[in-house]
Amino acid sequence: MSEIKAGLYYTKNHEWVEKLSNGNLRLGITDFAQHQLGDIVFVEVPAEGAAVTAEGEVGSIESVKTVAELYCPVGGTVAAVNGALETEPELVNSAPYGEGWMIEIEPDGEAEDRLAGLLTPEQYEAEQQD
Template sequence: MSEVKQQLWYTEEHEWVERIEDGKVRIGITDFAQHQLGDIVFVELPEEGAAIEQGAEVGTIESVKTVSDLFSPVTGTVLRVNETLETTPELVNESPYEKGWMIEVEISNDVEEALGKLLSADEYERLTAEG
């Protein structure tokens, strides 16, 4: 069974969102997603300073099985990229919620409204249980 953290928000595309400070969030892929992908060998992420839109593709994740798109759960500006993933993409498999985070974003609209469009941990658990 995949780990789902209660304090995070989730998307149907299997990204997680963590509020890190006022107006800022950290984003990655879920434990469920990394299990589905298998061994991750490459992660392509947006540049710092890039404007991103909710639902738009912001990168790719390549595993030994497939290449998957990474979608943004929020609209905003990329503040930070986890550069460690360039040389050690396997961190996404080993620690998807801690060391394997992907980007930090400053949300450009109302934070509560943006997070309100996402799934709660309970909703995400139901989604992955059905899959």
Template sequence: MSEVQANLLYTKEHEWVEKLSETVVRVGITDFAQDQLGDIVFVELPKVGTTITANESIGSVESVKTVSDIFSPVSGKVTAVNSTLEGSPELVNSASFAEGWMVEVEVSGADALEGLLTADEYASYIGND
């Protein structure tokens, strides 16, 4: 059974969103996603300052099995990138909700988090109920 953290929001593409402030969120992929991908060997992320759009690809995760897009759950501007993943992409496997985070985004608009799934909704979506 995959870990789902109650304090986060989720997408059906298996990204999680942590609200850091009223305007900044942290994004990563879920425990379910990293488990499905297998051993992650490379992570491609956008550069700080990049403007991103919700539901569009912002990078990719490469595992021994496949390459998968990372879709942005929000629109806004990338304010931080987890550069530790360049040398240690396996952190996405071992700590997807902690050291394995991917980007921080300054969201555009007060309604930026609307439409995201609650922890209970995501757990039900992945069959974790």
């Protein structure tokens, strides 16, 4: 069974969101998603300062098997990107909840409002078992 980390919020599309102490939201893909994709060879994300929309496509993840889209569950502005993924995309496989994070978003509204519509770890786990 894939790892589901406590303290994060999840989407049905297998993205995770972490609320940071500065109010920004960090986004990545779940352990389940990285296992499904296989060896990741390239990650494309928007540049810092780019506007993103809730439920909008914000990048792609290329593996040896396929290309998957990355969706942003919240709207806002890209505050940071994980530059390490340019040369080490395999970090998404080895540490999807750590060094394999993808972007940080400064939400365009109160973060709590956006997070309320996402899945808790328990709800995400139940989705995996369906």
